[in-house]
Amino acid sequence: MISKYHKLELTMPEEVKKAERSKVVVLKTSPETVVEDYIRAQEMAGITEALDKSKPTILKDNISWHFLYPGANTTPWQLEASILGLQKAGYQEIVCVQNETVVTNAFKGERLNKYRGLFNKYGIEVKYNFRPEDIKWIKYEPKGELLILDKIYPEGFLIPEYFLDKNVIHLPTVKTHIYTTTTGAMKNAFGGLLNTKRHYTHSVIHKTLVDLLMIQKEIHSGIFATMDGTFCGSGPGPRTMVPVEKDIILASSDCVAIDAVAAKIMGFNPMDLEYIRLGHERGLGCGKIEDIEVLGEDISDWNFNFKVGDNLASTGGDMFWFGPLKALQKLMFHTPIVYGFIWASFLYHDYYWYPVKGKKYVDQFMNSKWGELFKTYPD
Numbered sequence: 614m615i616s617k618y619h620k621l622e623l624t625m626p627e628e629v630k631k632a633e634r635s636k637v638v639v640l641k642t643s644p645e646t647v648v649e650d651y652i653r654a655q656e657m658a659g660i661t662e663a664l665d666k667s668k669p670t671i672l673k674d675n676i677s678w679h680f681l682y683p684g685a686n687t688t689p690w691q692l693e694a695s696i697l698g699l700q701k702a703g704y705q706e707i708v709c710v711q712n713e714t715v716v717t718n719a720f721k722g723e724r725l726n727k728y729r730g731l732f733n734k735y736g737i738e739v740k741y742n743f744r745p746e747d748i749k750w751i752k753y754e755p756k757g758e759l760l761i762l763d764k765i766y767p768e769g770f771l772i773p774e775y776f777l778d779k780n781v782i783h784l785p786t787v788k789t790h791i792y793t794t795t796t797g798a799m800k801n802a803f804g805g806l807l808n809t810k811r812h813y814t815h816s817v818i819h820k821t822l823v824d825l826l827m828i829q830k831e832i833h834s835g836i837f838a839t840m841d842g843t844f845c846g847s848g849p850g851p852r853t854m855v856p857v858e859k860d861i862i863l864a865s866s867d868c869v870a871i872d873a874v875a876a877k878i879m880g881f882n883p884m885d886l887e888y889i890r891l892g893h894e895r896g897l898g899c900g901k902i903e904d905i906e907v908l909g910e911d912i913s914d915w916n917f918n919f920k921v922g923d924n925l926a927s928t929g930g931d932m933f934w935f936g937p938l939k940a941l942q943k944l945m946f947h948t949p950i951v952y953g954f955i956w957a958s959f960l961y962h963d964y965y966w967y968p969v970k971g972k973k974y975v976d977q978f979m980n981s982k983w984g985e986l987f988k989t990y991p992d
Contacts, residue, residue: 635870635899639878640861640909642843644690644986651694651839652701654864657908661702663866664835669706670699670780672737674723676711677788677851680967681987683978684846684856684954687784689727689990691841691862695782696735702920709739710748712804715955716962742773742805749774750808757827760891761820765813771973772806772828780835783868787861787875788846788854789921792818794886795876796851798838798868799826825939826868826897838871839864843983845879847919853966856974857917858981863912869898870905877902879919880911927977 638657642650664670672695674687699707709732711719719741723729732739740747741868750771755762760768783801791798792815807814808823813819829836842861846854861878865871869892873883883900884888893900980982 633873634902634906635864635865635867636905636908637865637870637874638865638908639861639863639874639912640706641860645859647690647862648694648697651691651862651864652698654837654862654909655694655698655837656702656865658837659866660698660837660864663837664704664780664782665705666864667707668728668778668834669708670704670782670835671776672707672709672784673781673801674709674711674728675786675801676726677786678721678967679718679722680727680963680971681725681975682856682967683844683851683974684786684788684848684854686722686726686786687728687730688786688841688842688983688987689842690986691784691839692728693735693990695733695784695839696731696737698733699782704780705733707737709737710773710805711739712742714804716959720769720977722822724968724992727987727990727992734991740775742775746855747775753828753832755824755828756831757825759824761814761817762824765817765821766810768791771808772933776806777832781829781833781989783836783838783842785838786846787840787842787859787863787879789848789879790852791849791851791917791921791923793822793888794921795872795879795881797840797872797875798865799823799872799888801838801893802826802829817890818876822888823891823895823897826892827895829868830897830929831913834867835866836862836864838868840871840875842875842878844978845917847879847917849891852962853971854980857919860918860934860981865872867905869893870902873900873902874907874912878915878917880916881919884968920987935956 626934633685638654640650640654677685717767742748750767751774783798785797785801800823840863844856848854865919873889876883889900892898
């Protein structure tokens with residue numbers, strides 16, 4: 614069985630395909646102009662065509678680490694520009710939806726990364742998908758054919774009821790990832806759409822991201838993404854990376870295309886990344902750089918030469934997710950034993966890596982032009 618999106622791709626006339634070519638905007642920016650540049654990028658990428666003005670719009674920021682760490686999280690200027698751009702375009706109801714992971718704290722993350730001051734300043738309501746009083750989770754039966762989620766969750770899986778018939782804007786950063794090589798708009802749906810058992814999917818993460826994008830296209834009234842590359846991340850992301858100042862921003866209504874362009878810029882062949890290739894093949898977006906209309910900067914010669922690598926935590930995890938101990942995966946991660954891994958990861962990242970290795974990068978960021986801009990946002 615072929616999904617309805619793949620059928621559309623197969624039957625679409627060539628001249629229509631060309632006319633509806635996916636657009637990704639890439640702009641150089643500076644602290645003095647970044648908010649205005651983001652709003653311009655959103656307009657160039659067709660945000661008003663992508664999102665229904667009569668529907669509420671969800672801001673789905675990215676807190677990969679609750680600490681301030683350059684390249685890891687949505688930046689305050691990225692968040693502020695999304696709010697101002699939506700308000701300028703006439704969107705009335707804007708709500709931020711936060712999620713937690715087993716090793717991140719949403720409340721701490723939005724405070725330390727200075728989101729809370731923006732929510733207060735612009736009157737943005739915040740809902741937390743892990744609080745039952747905010748969001749109810751309901752069983753969802755996808756209309757399209759799934760690649761993997763029905764096998765991971767044979768009893769069915771839950772999604773937030775609040776997401777139905779609403780727009781969503783994803784706010785990831787340009788960075789690498791230990792499980793997916795790169796991460797961006799497609800990966801940003803992972804925490805929002807899956808519940809606390811989302812770690813069951815790590816060994817099949819690429820197919821999971823494609824399934825989630827298909828589901829998003831079924832449930833959302835519109836999808837858009839901006840991606841921050843003012844500081845990017847190279848290394849064993851999404852946390853323990855080397856921050857790299859690049860002064861760029863991206864925007865698109867095609868999650869596959871914006872991830873493909875970001876991957877190309879970072880130095881990877883997008884179609885070599887399974888989640889981008891599968892998303893392209895299933896007609897959920899465009900993953901081939903030569904078929905994407907890139908507006909703004911000429912990126913043809915850009916190559917940041919980013920690498921992924923491993924840290925202590927990912928090396929141990931890889932042995933169970935992908936390596937010789939894969940047969941023990943269910944025992945280790947589907948039983949209370951998993952809490953041992955959670956605590957080990959928490960202690961390693963928050964109490965060893967961040968103070969011993971990460972703080973020097975934070976200090977460098979705070980002394981940079983972007984750090985000076987960060988200081989201007991209210992605590």
